[in-house]
Amino acid sequence: MTTVAETPPAPRGRRPMSERRRDLQRLEISREAVRLFRAQGLAATSGEQIAEGVGLSVRTLWRYFRSKESCVEPLLSQSSAAFVAMLRRWPRDRSLEEHLIADARPSSPTSPGDDEAALAVIAMSRTEPAFRAIWLVVHERSEPVLAEVIADRLGREPGELAVRVQAATLAAALRITTEDYAVALADGVAITGEDMVARLSEAVRAATHGVIGEALT
Amino acid sequence: MTTVAETPPAPRGRRPMSERRRDLQRLEISREAVRLFRAQGLAATSGEQIAEGVGLSVRTLWRYFRSKESCVEPLLSQSSAAFVAMLRRWPRDRSLEEHLIADARPSSPTSPGDDEAALAVIAMSRTEPAFRAIWLVVHERSEPVLAEVIADRLGREPGELAVRVQAATLAAALRITTEDYAVALADGVAITGEDMVARLSEAVRAATHGVIGEALT
């Protein structure tokens, strides 16, 4: 194990696809897959259709996703990540509700239909167990990041049991309000952004009685 | 739509298998499946092996479970249900911690290895995405029941947003402590029942600051 500072041995050949590029490709596949799932349902959609829709071979599709159901994951992750990113910008001197109102999100500029597509998948997850499973897993993956945010706010460690549980609580509040929103949307009931903020604030407040969500002095 | 009280038309032929019997059969399959999964891993275990181990044909196995991964569900559900049942016995005048200590569970008398098997699956879920997904789904399914318990304790409705979020919080606290326990067990670290009670109480207290868990006067 030489500790000499070695010059990286000059990489040869084709560079591995960048994380960014790979994620974009996965997202593109996800969009097409969800489009088909919404139109025909999960069972009636074949991997071949998805691959064809994106212009890839079936074999390559299975290199990007381990199963056809998991094709919905990037879209769900994106919406989850957007929320987590917003929480990362949460200033210490603001309450959660104030921040939610202030940090109005103009829907990810990349593709305006993504949010709607993700919500449609969440609505479908009521009857598609595979979608429900993926949605829960995606949501759970955000907990460590939320734990960082909370730990930073409270001056504690992200690994502490209390912090992890509070992160899970925050995630659960977000999950439930999102599901309500998705169901309402699927049923044709319109919900405004203000409603969402209000409900989410109420959820967090109800669950934690101010442990999370308050402004810090 | 006649509202006349009609005598049920005297059922003929073989009666459908009772729910109870069917669940027992599923549990039996689950035990064998988990035994094989623990010994060989998920990928190396075939549906044929599971069926053979229980003495069923493969065709019948797929009538009880829609996939081989979902064979772990009954064992996980059982341990989850045991906890929910304990919470149902939670007297109003006791704190959660007091009740946990008082209501010591002698491990379900049916099959003593079930708890250990379930914990093993949970530990495996760190590396097996399919197990993780099922574990999360099983846990989420307990939330409505927890909502009933909480609603009853607080004199509110189970459908209220606040109650549902508190139920999800309680479920998350239980999930996290259970996972910690499972991981410790898999690593050979012994944890006593008292430790579990203490950690779970701490988790609930930390997350809710007394919204849940306190004794009611």
Add this chain to the structure above:
DNA sequence: GCTATTATGGCACTCAATGACAGAAAGGCG
């Protein structure tokens, strides 16, 4: 016994998913 209903098994089949191998597409270097 006969008949109706359900549970199970056997068989063929579909298709999601993987492994193996062969080109094609990037790079660096002489």
Add this chain to the structure above:
DNA sequence: CGCCTTTCTGTCATTGAGTGCCATAATAGC
């Protein structure tokens, strides 16, 4: 420019999970 190296993608063959279909066994009323 060729030449080499590495990665990406496609084609083909194969496995195995899961289903439809039909026959048979089991259970229950008549």
